[in-house]
Amino acid sequence: MTVHRSPNASICVVVEPGSAPYPTPWPLELHGPLDAVALEKILGELTAGDPGRTAVRYRLVRHGPDHHTLRLSATRGASGARVSGCVADLLTEPPVARRPLTAAQYAARAPEGEQRYEAVVIEPEAPLEAGVLREALRAVVAAHPQLRSRLDGNGAWLTGAAASGDAGPDPLVEGEFTDEASFAKALARTGRTLDARTGVQLRALLARDRRPGGPRGDRLALVVHELAVDAASWRILLDDLTAALGAAAAGAPARPRRVPDGLADWVAELRELARDADEGRHWGGVAAHRAQAAGPRQTAPGAVRRSAFVLAEGATERITRGLARRLVLTAGQVLTGVFALALARWYGCDEVDFDVWGDPRPGRQGLRRQVGRLTDPYPVHLAPGPGPDPLDQLDALAGALAACAGRAAGGAGFGACREWSPDPLLRHALGELPPAQACLILHGAGEPQPARAETVDGGAPTRPGHPLEVQARVVGGRLHIGLDWVADARLGGDGLTDARVRDLERLLRDLLEELAELPAAPAGAVFRPTAQQAALYTGGDADPGTGRHVEQLVWVWHGPLDAARFAAAWQSVFDCETVLRTAFTGTGEPLLVLHERVVPEITRQVGGDGGWSPFLERDRLRGFDLRRPGALRLTLLETEAAASAGRVAPTRILLTYHRALLDNWSAHLLLREFYRAYLTGGTLPGGERRPDLRDYTAWIAAQDLEPARGFWRRLPSPDGAASRPGRPAGPTGMTGIGRARLSLDPVDTARLVHWAGIWGTAESSVLQAVWAMLLYRACDVKGPAPVCFAVTVSGRGIPLDGAARMPGPLRNPLPMTVEVDPADSVPRLLRQLRDRALDMAAYEWVPAEWIRDWVGGAGADPVDPADTVLVFEDPPHPVEGLADELAAHGIQAEFPGTLPARSVLPIGLLAHHDRSGALVLTGVHDRALLGEEAAAELLAQCALLLCELPLTAGESTTVAEALALLEGTAVPHMAEAPEAGRAGRAAPLVTLRAAREEGAGTICLIPPPGAPVSCYDLVAHTYPGPQELLVLATGADGAEAARAALGTGRSLLLGGFSGAGVLACDLARRIAAAGGRPPRVVLAGAAVDEWHRAHGLSRALAAACGQPS
Template sequence: RSWTLGGEAFTRETFERMQSVLKPERILNGYGPTETVVTPMLWAAYEGDTLTSAYAPIGTAVGPRKLYVLDQDLNRVPVGVAGELYIGNEVGLARGYHQRPDLTAERFLPDPFGEPGERMYRTGDLVKYRDDGVMEYLGRVDQQVKIRGFRIELGEIESQLLGHEQIREAAVVAQPSPTGDRLVAYIVARPSVGAALEPRTERSEAPSLNVTAILDDLSQSLPDYMVPSQLITLEAMPLTPAGKVDRKALPAPQWQTASEGDAPQTDNEQTLAAIWQQLLGRETVSRDDNFFALGGDSILALQVVSRARQQGLALTPKELFEQPVLKELAVQAVSAQASVIAQQPLQGALPLLPIQQHFFSLNPPSPSHWNQHLWLALDAPMERPALEATLQALYQQHDALRLQFTREQNGWAQTCLPADPPSHELLWWRQTPDDAAVSALCEQTQQSLNIEAGELFRVLYVQTPQQPDRLLLVIHHLAVDGVSWRILLDDLLSAYGQALAGQAITLPERTHNLGDWHQALLQWLQKNGDERLPFWQAQQPDKTSAALPAYAEKQSATLSLDKEDTRRLLQDAPTKLGVSVPALLLTALARTLKPSSVGAALEPRTRSREKSLDAIRGSSAAPTGNLPLVINLEGHGRETRLASGMDLSRTLGWFTSLYPVSLPFSDDPRQNLFAVSQQLQQTEPDGGVGYGALRFLADSALNDSPDAPVTFNYLGQYHDDALIQGFTPLRGGGTAQAGDNPMASPLAINGQVVGGQLELVWDFASSVYDEQQIAHWCGRYRQALQALLALADAPREACADPALVTRLNRTGDLPVLWCPHPVTGRTTGYQALAASLEGQWQVRGLQSRSFLEPGWFDPSLNEMAERYYRTVRQQQPEGPYYLLGWSLGGALSMELAHRLEQAGETVAFVGLLDTYVPGHEVAEDQWSSPQAQQTLREHLGMLLTSASSMALDDCIARLRDSKPAQWPQRFTQWLATQPIDPALADSAAQLLHAWAVEQHLRDLCWGYQLPALQAPVHSWWASEPAGRARTLENGLGECVEFAHSEAVAADHLTIVREPSFLQGLPALLGRTKTRDSLTEMPG
């Protein structure tokens, strides 16, 4: 007997029941959407077979069907990796949906792997291939939901549930709750032993399940954000008339019940939930939420601790990190009365903290003008008496605002003044006629502080006609840091509200003061200093005699990631790779400033600037080899975990930690990432605070340590809700630092996630770096970071691909000249060259894989070059090798030559034909120019004459907002909305695909770095436009040896077929040819 099933996913429980009860000789699982007519796939099981997966496999193809498992960009995924199933071959494929051209275009797509005109059907089913070629069903793609910022495949959770011995059926859906959408699992229990054959009656009860145990099991195999908030047991799943689970008919969960509700319950939970909502911008927070999964970070954690103390709960940052789930953290919270901290104001002499000593070690000529400030627009005017009372209360409450510094014979000293009303004017209340007067007042305020007079705090209130009132708060950096501002703004609003209401101002209790922290550091040194000293000694940069540049030289450049890449940075990559966000950012930096004789020569425009890269690498030696990158890292420095019971959550002051880290470099990006991650983990015992204590508070080998020439600071995620309501931050506010003061480092990179996008601001000294160099590094950084993010997507391993090779002339017993494609991705441009070498050389091109697999787009130039290298080695196992490249093909030829040389092979000839030289000709942003967009619009308009002008504008807008790899899919979607002849649409799609490939390759070039070569280089440069050839030749000539270099009377497009070049090439190649070049080639 044979039993056949179909129509719905076939679960393991059903399979086992059939085997045990029906005992069939064979079970067939037929798979096939209606659109593919009958059964394109089949899986067979026989008596005695077992099943380990949650669902029965859907098998293999029946007949000539083509099966593809693809990602969202229509790239094939490796065996074992989940993707969407597409079914091809016109046999059995429906024509489409009756009178639904939009849906037809969405589900029936051109088959990029088939013959011209063939289609494939998008099933919407999530599947994966097993090693034996059998396909497994995992769920529906359209069951993907987003919970707490994470994209979740519901089928994965259902598969885990179905693997539980107590569960027969399972369905998971996202249901609305008081705290947003939550996961709810509906399950049907397996019947008890002997009950399988009993008829089900209306009084039948679902077998009891241990819900807690099931959730515990899930938490062991799934990330916390994929564990359902509720498990609801059903007697049977509701079904549609077609026999499928009717998800809309599943009962709504009861979120407010005492047994299963996840709203905050205890007083502590409710208090903490309210604080989380304020800081994280959430309308609701559940008792099961994880602080960091909601977007919290270490700086916001300090605010949680501070606000909890204001509400009467004592917490430490360490407790929040160890117990980030609300209900668990609430148990840790105790009454703040249990932790008693002296409340009297600090007064008298006070030792300098490490970061303050570092400040004075820079010997700033204008030490009083080194400020931080906030420039704010007010939603409503403030009253002067209430604001004056508020500022006086802040001055008396916060010790750091009363610091006074004295220049003594052995250096600087600080004193904390009594908490009396200030002797200087805290508030400048001014009325101004226009913005010019406002700017002058802001500058005057910035320059008005005097650290030797104890004037570290000034507030400017400005009233200007026809504009909202504005408030400038200026504090000397010696008294404030980033965390301090959040404390200060909280107190300012609270105190002002009390003063405005005529109440006496009462601020929350003090936490430990500056002196307490200094004493805690000394105690830490006694216990841990000797143990940590060797590690910090190993991080030291080389000493340099170069003076720090002046602040007046500071310029800035900003690099931003889009929201999707930022999401991958914050969520996907750390989870899948097991590394931190700082590890990813710093590895990208290490790879950006990779030591290379080519890189060192290309980026600085003069030889004097070549030394800048060497200095950054922390070495005065030749800039080659895998030298570490030594940088300074900044942290908030409030590492209270180093001192039991220490609380700085409401303490103003400058606590920043500044410490060097030697970042290793490896050619392999994955190894590089993990090496950097391990290095950062070694800083965790003291969070960098130990370095400052050893350098400035102890007699140690670090006392005379130099600073690294690069500083990096990642500030986490910025939340608008963390700012006090009623204020709007403004740009400007005057110059925070005197121009004659030194920059802390010639290059400082500050990163923060703002509005869901990573922003990296590169502050650099114009006397050390120029804008072109920084722009080039920004491009390289973007490429390096995106390559690291791609590691989390499990890209296919680069391997040899003979299909990439194009034979451009007749083959024979001749040496081979390899010609990688230019930026177009095609090799047709070499045809004139191949004809000129007929009978002397085999000319073989390397074309982009994108024209073999239209959904394929290489993730980076390095991975593309690796694939080409393996292809060349497969086709020609031994040297000598001859390479020639035009445009981008020149860079690829150098990549191939570099890899061949590393493998010990002989590279006899490298020819560069008007090649791309990074940093000297920037054309990477071509698509961003209106001219390029207009050109594409005109080309499409000539083909698609029936498309309206408005429709073409819509098409270009869709492409403008997406990456080139997404263009074909976006264009197909747009075509589906237009009344266009299919033949013309196909031609337009091919045109668009060619544009997408070229622009994608241009994007990959952004920030690219050429490799170093031992082989001499032969180069030809287009002489038009005038001056360009010399610029490119000089750029490349500083880093490679030229065996031959000349300008050709042609432009970039025509040089490859210029007769003078073609006539001279054979003789030049002939001089390099040896007897060993007669290599037998396959085919």
Template sequence: MVLAPVPASGPSVEVELCGPLDPGLAEAVAARVTRRHAYTVTAEASGAGRLTLRVESSQGGSARPGAEVFADVLALVGGARDTVAVAGHQQDLIRAAVEEPAGGHVGQVAWNWTGPVDLARFTAAWLSVADRESVLRAAFDWTHLPRLMLHDRAAIDVAHLAHGAVSWSDLIERDRLRGFAPHRPGLLRVTLMDGPPRPGGTHAPTRVLLTYHRALLDERGVHLLLREFYRAYARGGTLPGRERRPDARDHAQWLARQRTEGARAYWATATAPPEPAAPGAQDDASPAGPLGIGRVHRRLRPPQTTRLRTWAAMRGAGESSALHAVWALLLYRAAGAAGPVPVSFGVHLSARDIPMEGAAGIPGLLGNPLPMTVTVDPAEPVTGLLAQARDAALDLAVHAWVPGDRVRVWTGRNPDAELFETGIVFDNRVELSAALLAELRAQDVEVDAPRSISAHPGLPLTLAARHDPDGGLSLTVRHDRRCLGDVDASALLSHCVRLLRSLPDHRDPQSAVGDLLELLQGFEVPRVLPRPPVPEGPDVAVLRAGDPAADTIVLVRTRGVPVGAYEALVRHHRGLERIVSLRAARPGDASGLSGLLGAGEPVGAGRLVLCGAGPGGAAAYEMACAAGAGMVAAVVMTGVGSGSGCAGALAAGLKSACAGSR
């Protein structure tokens, strides 16, 4: 997409679309963008392989369209059927995935499949679920604001491995590191591994590994999809009916209609510490040992879990509140606090019990972690801390639909600041109905309950709790090893289990919180380091000297630019143009362009042409709009995609833009 010249203002803006594009598709895109925005968009052919879009305000005036209008054009031209706005937490997850693509932003669940596996029917069943569930046909777009792009079709990758082809642990790690291409639909895949042969020609159960993008689904959503898959498999590989609604689109519309007065009042008065309480570091040294994501597991045996549940129930609370109270104690101890101190941490809510019809069956990412704050006072009875945790959870449940970015504003936090550094997820899986299990057994198939084996923590430290099939309480700490070493993570979880096991021993109503803390005397305090900042790079860098008399191509850098796009463009560019990269510090900030000017004119005799891939394109357009009249000759934008694909699209746009100077 090329804007040349960049208008200072005016009744219309013309945009050239470069590349093979059917005129009918262009007209359809223009009509859809017109319905979405307060602009009228028309399309007309402007040469071989090129089309021009004219964008005019439908309400009069001379205001230029915002970057979101062109982001819609790029998404729809790229094949999306529809786009869906997402809330703050999901936006954060998408940003994290595209800004640190090597982080393996996935979740994994595994289970055993006993009995024959019809691979063709298995694959057909997943494709049938994808036809019915729009979330499996979704990809991400982050050209302007992170959002979902819904497509008409998506392939679900189903792989089958023979026993011994790879070890199970290596398969899990390899699939985790493989990640996903976030701009393509099909952000879930399944791998089956045959069990070892047994005497008599039978086989051990087949192991099944399901890997999904954590910015698309939570674990409860995965269980909902698995239930649909089993239904399809039991019925020959297909599901009856059309696309299921409600889905993420309906949830986004419901969210937009909610009145925020009550939630705003609650968060404005909620007590929270100035900074999230987390185990403190003694120095600036990084934890020793390997990097990546660490995982530590402990469990309470079924009798211990029953004791804890009974103890909490007799005090009007659930075991989740007991876990929240213990976690608050550990953070209080780690902070080295004395006296009453408010402690805050994240609690993940699935938000499927919101007052929206059908919300419980939507497999998308509806909920988000919200800050729970309790005051830890060593002199207070343990029952008082438990009641605080219970009441805080009830308050949060009412506001489970509230996006975290709004909470930041309502509580006076920095919009870019973390709400908390540690979080708790208490998962309750979706149980399969007896009738469905009977249908599978009738075909000699039995499946056990899926178990979570890997998930990106998102925060420096996340504690996940769930009930085992035998009634025990499974506790898993997932931690960013840049912030917390394996030894410290193991110690922290051991301390947590020690306190949980001891709670039922505190039967005296006056038993104090300080008595619980004394159980950890003599143990070292685990430490968590701050998450290291993402390196920004230099403000300006010359990537190619070029000819002083030629144009200057400015590649606008910002977080989320597809990896390798600019490097590939520079590597394959054959023109005479000088190429520089410029970091966009803030949206619409054109001050960085002044460093590329001399005595009011561009360096050399050429012009400034701003280029950007994905969010770099939106930043380039906003920068050009904020620049002085005539400073920027053209803007070349492309949507999100692979690095090589974006480089090719930018090259096509540059060919058109730079031809204008000859």
């Protein structure tokens, strides 16, 4: 319970472990206005209802008006670190906050004086004791912000109340009933006591059975205001009430897990979506179709009839998984399509209108346990068209089904546009839209309400209801379809007579069973991935949130951009290139499945000029779900000034792809295809490209591996070879990925090309020779020594017609081991590397994983040549030969710049030529191993040799003489990286931002329970300090792994929003137990606005680190 110190001010807390032996509870340093009464209530809440724990005693030291130190006494029965964390969480709990209603709550508002509620009636198996029930109800109310919110006087905002465990009106009403009529009256009386304006959102009626005869049973009715509950909320409420009752009955504190209020961010996103022109056009079009249909159908008075059927487990699997995968749809979209087919046959027409209710919670982590009315039914218009084959009809509808809910989960964009669109005509059209006759309710996965629970609607309806509701839910692996209707013969030919509804039920069942009996997708649509793809997918290193293996192309489009033609051109590319419609199956052995049609993700955004870099990082961290097709997306970013002026301004375009399905060469090929399609009106000539990835994997599977195995085994072993270009050193104190870039002058580049040609080699061989010499120099030996590194090959140099122009993840790193002798000549080293590359060309398709298995290593672990990798690649120019045609349309497109993917390799050196012909070198390195200055020095030494060798080296110039060019420069230092440490680091922690200075230290941010890792994304841009920023990605279950990854020797600070205190203090306790110094913990109040929240935490962190904010 928190009576906040000030309605407009927040407090931040620093938990200070102090000096060894770190007695607990740790003292708390408080910054901000403090109310002593509120503090007493907070400390009282810690032991309320728990007789086994002693009261918390404290001493408050005042340093100034807004600066205190709180020293707590030890408490019996509780961990001291946990007590400190709990107090920090409660002190920083956000102040009473106002947030706008969801669009569904706007629609459900009743006139003043009229109460709308829903109720669930339960017949308990055992008698309930009123005191126990009352305590459990208070705990449930305290756990959910929506249940303790008040509607303001204008009915437009909800004001959060304190999470009180004992304040507020009594949530329990006790009564008796002698028959069904008296029970209904008692329920109605209880419902009338609810009032959203006073914050009474939940009450329970405990009705004792006083019927004179027959079986008796008390009843518990849970009554909730309509603004605070929807269909998905009931399961959450009943689960929490059950848990609280069990705890209270056992004498333990009834404390369901508190749910952070994640609705504010969601509502803000929906308000932004309401301004999106495409979203508005979608719902406007649906409304226009609905307006042409019959007027609103009022549900006639009468008893609700019910019917239901259940599909077998196998049939459910084939519908919700197999058919969904085949059509590239979600299970809910498939069921929506089947319902549309059934309605079309039932009505005897080719177009149908109905409503759908969907739950946005499953797709958004911050909403999964939110109680409240999040969405309302959204309208759907589909035209299945004639035809006896339901699969063909669904296939034709696939695009419409994928788009029917708009861009927000659960169709929430409909309500957003209805309430917040800047177009008043659209708001009016959607607001006056009558409900359809039928509504499909798509429940999320999970168990239904208990069998002894029944939902009841109460109060006068604020909007016309649906005469027919069809509910779909998967329970225990079986699809349950339920039909609820009120028979009404007054509706005429399409009236809801019992016989007609039975006809619809039969049509639904027949369609589902017919579709379930269809044979599986053709065998050719599923195929094995390459070894590189399988290793990347199963390793978990490519998961969303890591930012790894996600590469980006960036360029600027000058001139007019036709959005419809742009989308059509990319759709044509997706239709022709099967790799863009390929995804992993997601279960069991890694397999790839080819989908028939995939709509490219193209997002158009308007943003400020300074927001590009943060956006790129968020886009990279977003990653891809490789189980869904379309591992390529596009974002068009316009400046706000250009958009408001209405002028044609350059558009910055971002193309993002995942290296599990594409490489850089592929991305440039696809971009060229797009330009060709754009110039021809949005359509590529020809059909599906062959060969494709299926043919490539089939070709590899048909190869005789013995020659390849023999070739690689005959090559020098990398065991004992030098593989690191730096001398051993201690930790850098940094993490994350660093990048350095350097360009040779075009004249120097031309000289390098000419000099390489003298020796019968190419620039790539010179770069490999220079890198080999730098590796040799770093190992600090006098005589000959082997060095090893990896070089990438295109993977397309195979005898498969068309492979050279085939998009896919074919680029392949191969190990290169060569002996460097300081007495040998540089030309000899060049020819040796050239000949080795030519020999390897016949086996460039062989995955590095196979080579490591074949070569192995006797005794000691073999050196992995992938410690460093060289990439020399000039991808095809996307607009070569097309520039004049584009110019005729007023378009000029720049050559795209590549933002290399993060990878697990310590060092990568990428080389390509820019438009002027100059050689560009880009270094990508692990900052934990190679600091920024060392990386820049290494790149500079590489460039120096590339420039100086053509000027000074002749036939007899030795390697030692070449390395003498580097006299006066230091060999860079490189930290050791134990494999165990690296592996442990990847799992529990995500790098939010790398350190900006050597030895700056680390700040690890802890998400509150239920909050996603992305809740701290903005902190990467608002925090001014130089420290690296990490985020704990595993929650409480991964605390020990995080402790091991963080170690005990680094300079560390833990931080987070309110709610993260318990976990952060537990992590600090574990570090102390492992022999390290426990870090301080900084908590800041979780303000409603995400920018204020990020800035508030950044200020608190900066103050704790002694830096200006």
